[in-house]
Amino acid sequence: MPTKPDLIDVRDLSVHFGLRGGTLGRLVGRDAGVVRAVDGISVTLREGEVLGLVGESGSGKSTFGRALLGLAPATSGTIGFDGADLTSMSRSELRALRQSIQMVFQDPSAALNPSMTVAEAVGDALRVHGMKSSVERRERVVEALERVGLSPVQLFLDKYPRDLSGGQKQRVVLARAIVMGPRVLVADEPISMLDMSVRAKILQLMLDLKQDLGLSYVYITHDLASAKFFCDRIAIMYLGRIVEIGDTEEIFANPRHPYTKALLRAAPDPDPARAVAKDLPRGEVPDAAVPPLGCSFHPRCPEAVAQCGWEARDLRTLLETHWTRRTPEEYDAESAAVGSLDALARPDTSVHVGRGGADAVRSILDRIRDEEPDEPLWRGVADVTDDGAGVRVDFHPGVDPALRRAGGVDVACVLYPDDSPDDSAGG
Amino acid sequence: MAALRRVLRALATPFTQTAGLGRWMLVIGLVITGIFVLLAIFAPWIAPYGFAQASADGVDFPKAGAPSGEHWFGTDRLLFDVMSRTIWGARTAIEVVILSILICVVIGVPLGLVSGYYGGWLDRVLLLVMDALFAFPSFLLAIVFSFLLTDLFGGSVLAVAMSLSAIYIPQYYRVVRNTTVSAKEATYVEAARAIGAKDGVIMRRYLFGNVIQSVPVIGTLNAADAILTLAGLGFLGLGIQSTDAAEWGHDLNRALADAGAGVWWTGLYPGLAIVLLVTGLTLVGEGLNETLNPTLRKRRLLPVVMTTREDR
Known part of the structure; x- marks a missing residue:
């Protein structure tokens, strides 16, 4: 695979949230511990690539996406973008940066201000970045709306979000995201709130936008089927960490981490004859405030061994x-x-x-x-x-497995011995 | 053109969305209030004399003269025409109320927005101050403020309006702050942040339009209350003097001595005006509340008719 230059380079990123505990604890200012929403993630997004982040709810994938825009403050680690470190930027630098990195939200109905028309909502992105002329703004807005397939544009410009369908609203959200000409879109479950009939169209639209505008995507989802269709590379997340990352085909053909295997087995299968052998991961996602020792997945893992923690x-x-x-x-x-x-x-x-x-x-x-x-x-x-x-x-004392090279992918599991440390750096 | 139509439609929603009692309250209230507003605007043309006019064509008005063809509502001890003073009084009342609501909105709404949006110690301090103001008996507070402010500005309309504002600002602040606290968690606020909007922009363009909706209701309900407080201040002799402007409460104070002497007209008409305007404004407020507040709004439900069950 031809290696393209890295666009975003995340190293050891952690986002921790302080817990405030009960009323008494809050009154006396006692620290109730932290939730490690993102706990030491290193990943790169290459130019023109679609990177999928897949995980259950609570795995920290949304927080990771927000951290990429500086919406969630990083506790430690760096996010490199264009040679600059996002985590050490001032608020005004971050605001300027958001012309280049944009976000698409899960629920299009909530992501649009109910008291703004489509033209205002999309145009406001330009307005906050200093485009004063309303004529010029209008031109760009019309262009963006045409690009996301809302035509005839005149019909939509003065509509309020409540007048639009879910798919149309998501197109408006996309138009707002692309109107400033960003290079990266962070899409946080962009299709999960949409009707089945609309999902494929929105995904296709996002692929078209990628082609036409040269975008790169970070695609956050819990839906493996759409990730398989949409992503070049997939990172499987569990409890704030990446447990397996690699090319989409390899992940689907040869899942290595037990969690990936479990996720793939959990996906609904239209073949009734094969719908039996589902050993889903037992139990629930553990508490991220006090994660399990060793490998976070070991309490639910069917293949766990002695040193799993x-x-x-x-x-x-x-x-x-x-x-x-x-x-x-x-x-x-x-x-x-x-x-x-x-x-x-x-x-x-x-x-x-x-x-x-x-x-x-x-x-x-x-x-x-x-x-x-x-x-x-x-x-x-x-x-x-x-x-x-x-x-x-x-x-037995546990081992916290780091990501290591195994076959064509990187995986964090003690079942895959860390035998080639030099290789993992080559990526 | 489209904008005008939208404004007209927005103005008509209280009518189109209400039914029954709510609509009638609104209509009657608007008519009464409208009459007083017209009186206030056209007072110089409607009132037969000036509010501090004691003579016409070189002839003094009768002292405490009974209602007659010359003076429909009679005259008082200072030779003023009661009808003229009642009409001019509407102008004072409306001026003070509009001014004080404006001050309330201009101060209370931004304070509520900032306090709710940023939270933290600023929010705590403002809440404490506003709650302290809330806890005071409002009339006492108005008296204190009008003492302070008449020293600064004289017995002007502005001074009285400001002292009324002081007791109503906490209400606007509270309502706006609480709606802001819940609205700022919405995804569209985070989306605004994601496109790079500054805090000021988020408050102005994203939160303001969504938190301002309950303000008209408080405004009209407070207006009714403000008329009463204004009259109360005037009755106590605070605020506007009778030569500066006609003020119903002040006229009532002077009419107090008349009542024993059988001079009923000096007290009746200003009193009636207060009652009518307060009723009108309250009806508007309650009618609006019924329309705009979804928890109060009644929806007409059709009775569920089940098909009769066959006996087996």
């Missing part, structure tokens, strides 16, 4: 899941032996469980293990020793 909270989840399948009598007996699970609420690799005697706790753990010997958690347990009225469970 097993810890106390995983044991707690296991016990709780186990108890959901017990009768109330069994639950009472077992929970009396195990005692309070509060000790298991912190990310520890060595933890004390139980108060009803070491043997009782051990037998419960063994029973759980016998029921489901394939449970990946047991691979992470290094040792179970007697400790007072209960047992002490020690886990």
Whole structure:
């Protein structure tokens, strides 16, 4: 593949949001921790490329997109654009930069000011960048509206957003984004709020705009099908990190990271005969304020191994899941032996469980293990020793996998050994 | 042309969107208020005499003369014609009210916008000040302010209008601030930021149009209240003096002594004018509220008719 020059070069970008906690905590100014919405992302966008960011809700993909425009403040790291670092720019420099990087929003109805006509909304982008002449503005607005396929333009100029359909509104949003002649469009789920019949048209329009105007896209989505159609490269995001990034064909043909595999399996399949084998990732996306140790995905990962970062909270989840399948009598007996699970609420690799005697706790753990010997958690347990009225469970120390080269893609998973460190720098 | 049509249509929406009681309240209120506005504008031509005129063609008016063909509403102890003073009083009232609402809007709305948009300590401080003003009995506050301001500006219309504004600004501020706080979270504000708009531009062009909608309702409701407060100040002898302008409250004060002497006309007509104008403005305000406030607006629902069930 011919390498084109890098347009945006993101290095170790982190965006953390402070939590404010409860009323009391806010009053006394106590820090309730941070949510790592974006946690050390490095990625480049090449000229004329469509880079897809795919992930579940809460994976930080939207925050990443906003950070690219300077709308979300970067906690650390750099965003290089045209040799300048976006994260250290002043507010006025950022405003000027937004002529070059523009954004398309998810909900076109919310992204347009209800009290502005189409002409005003699109023209305002020019007006804030100092184009005083209303005649000149009108010309550019008409040109932009024609380009996004709103014709005859005269019919739309004086309409309010409420008079337009969802697809038309998204076209207006696109017109507003391209009217200043940007080089990069950050499209945050641009089609997910639209009717099925309109989605393909909007995507095709975006491809046409890319051709005609030489745009590059950062396409944020949770919809793998549209990403497959639209993107040159795809980055799979999980809990603020990129877990796998590579060319679209390679990702779809040979998913490597267990999360990518799970995502691909989760996509609806029109073939009813194949709709059975769906082992979706279990559980929910973990709390980004206290992410799991090691690999963030390990609690949900079917392929997890010993060094994935097993810890106390995983044991707690296991016990709780186990108890959901017990009768109330069994639950009472077992929970009396195990005692309070509060000790298991912190990310520890060595933890004390139980108060009803070491043997009782051990037998419960063994029973759980016998029921489901394939449970990946047991691979992470290094040792179970007697400790007072209960047992002490020690886990193998976890490894936080960095992105490394594997086949044609970069993947962050311990299953793919980091054997070629020089290669990953070559990209 | 299109703009004119849009303005006309916007003006007509209160009529087209209301029905029943709401519409009648609005219409009656507008008619009453309209009459007073006409009186105010054309006072020099409608009123038979000036507001501080005690004689005509070299002949003094009768002192506290009963209503007659010459003086339809009679004359008072200072020989002034009551009808003329009542009509000129409409002009004073309308002037003061319009001026004070203007001041309220010009000060309260931007303060609310800035406070709601930026938040933080500025917001806290402004909220505290405004809530403190709110907590005062409004009439007491008006008295204090008119004392202060008449020292500065004399007993002029401006001074009274400003002291009335002081008690109504917190309402405008509150409403605009609260709507701004919720409106600034909207995606279109972030979109405006994404196209590179400055804070000032966002407030002026994006938030203003969306937070200003509840202001007309407060404006008309406050106008009614302002008439009463103005009359109250005049009754206490604060504010406008009878030789500067005709003021209903002040006339009522002077009529107080007349009532015992059987001179009813000096008090009746200014009092009636106050009652009518306040009623008119309140009706307009409530009518507008009914139209513009979606939580109050009644929609006509058709009863659901189910097909009769067959007995089995």
